[in-house]
Amino acid sequence: xxxxxxxxxxxxxxxxxxDLVVCQEAGIWNYRHPPLWFTEGLAEWWSTGWDTEAxxxxxxxxxHDHLLxxxxxxxxxxxxxxxxxxQSFLRYLEEEYGADRxxxxxxxYYHYDTFEEALGAVIGEPYRKVTRGWxxxxxxxxxxxxxxxxxxxxxxxTLTRLGANVGPAVYRDATGKAHVVYLSTRDGYTNxxxxxxxxxxxxxVIRGERSPDMESLHFLQSGLSVSPDGILAFVAKSFEHxxxxxxxxxxxxxxxxxxxxxxxxxxxxxxxxxxxxVWSPDGSRIVFSAQDQGGQTDIYLWTIRxxxxxxxxxxxxxxxxxIYLDREPCFSPDGSAVVFSSDRGRPVL
Numbered sequence: 001x002x003x004x005x006x007x008x009x010x011x012x013x014x015x016x017x018x019d020l021v022v023c024q025e026a027g028i029w030n031y032r033h034p035p036l037w038f039t040e041g042l043a044e045w046w047s048t049g050w051d052t053e054a055x056x057x058x059x060x061x062x063x064h065d066h067l068l069x070x071x072x073x074x075x076x077x078x079x080x081x082x083x084x085x086x087q088s089f090l091r092y093l094e095e096e097y098g099a100d101r102x103x104x105x106x107x108x109y110y111h112y113d114t115f116e117e118a119l120g121a122v123i124g125e126p127y128r129k130v131t132r133g134w135x136x137x138x139x140x141x142x143x144x145x146x147x148x149x150x151x152x153x154x155x156x157x158t159l160t161r162l163g164a165n166v167g168p169a170v171y172r173d174a175t176g177k178a179h180v181v182y183l184s185t186r187d188g189y190t191n192x193x194x195x196x197x198x199x200x201x202x203x204x205v206i207r208g209e210r211s212p213d214m215e216s217l218h219f220l221q222s223g224l225s226v227s228p229d230g231i232l233a234f235v236a237k238s239f240e241h242x243x244x245x246x247x248x249x250x251x252x253x254x255x256x257x258x259x260x261x262x263x264x265x266x267x268x269x270x271x272x273x274x275x276x277x278v279w280s281p282d283g284s285r286i287v288f289s290a291q292d293q294g295g296q297t298d299i300y301l302w303t304i305r306x307x308x309x310x311x312x313x314x315x316x317x318x319x320x321x322x323i324y325l326d327r328e329p330c331f332s333p334d335g336s337a338v339v340f341s342s343d344r345g346r347p348v349l
Contacts, residue, residue, distance in 0.1 A: 041086015227283035264311030
């Protein structure tokens with residue numbers, strides 16, 4: 001009859017992600033699944049490789065001493081870090097020992113009492129030595145990058161202290177004084193704050209998340225932009241659709257942040273998601289990304305036309321129209337071109 005049969009390890013590809021499926025052959029019904037950090041990390045590594053997001057998460061965890069030992073990772077305690085640490089370790093394992101060793105670990109795991117024993121036996125080195133090598137490689141790469149950089153606090157001044165503060169945009173008021181507006185969750189809601197660059201005192205200029213008309217300001221998903229004339233452009237979830245709203249910051253210098261009258265708005269029934277409106281250098285146009293009813297995300301251009309009673313009927317031109325994910329647009333310094341991020345592939349230089 002021969003010895004016990006091995007579990008059959010399959011790779012299931014679904015969309016842009018891969019998962020591991022272990023099929024037991026006859027007699028192998030007690031196969032123990034590898035740790036979650038290994039299976040999810042392997043799915044990340046084999047489906048996306050190594051990307052800037054993984055690099056950012058791991059480097060941040062390493063530099064701020066948040067990197068956890070692999071054996072202590074759990075979905076509840078580590079969250080997203082579990083996926084990225086696993087992805088990083090599998091990258092190291094493949095580059096240092098070869099991709100075949102990863103498959104061999106999956107095939108031989110059922111012979112051993114623990115996953116750590118199986119990995120050490122397959123690699124030919126103790127598990128702790130392998131993980132120390134991984135962490136040392138990460139520290140080495142981080143040290144090389146730090147040589148070319150400096151800590152933010154050495155060359156910059158901290159403007160905010162409370163809550164999470166993102167999406168800053170700088171502008172000058174009528175007197176030429178510089179201010180910054182930003183999104184913050186410091187009071188439990190997402191609001192738009194403003195403060196002078198030379199004064200730590202902040203002011204709420206737009207209050208969000210308190211009515212269906214301002215259901216969300218898309219914290220961490222959309223930014224702010226201010227025109228040379230001090231007109232703030234931001235995106236709000238208003239009932240079923242997103243809308244770009246234009247507000248004169250000069251009118252809100254000491255006004256009521258609960259009620260304001262927008263100078264203009266842009267919304268379209270075919271656009272369900274709008275993100276990151278950015279003014280042109282001359283303040284005549286706004287470029288933004290939006291997703292239509294079919295799920296396609298493209299770049300749009302809104303030309304601001306001033307009429308006798310203010311901004312005229314809002315109309316936008318679609319600049320891209322393809323299957324690729326086009327986001328984060330901005331103008332070139334002279335306003336003659338639009339630059340945006342996309343997954344359309346490597347550019348031709």
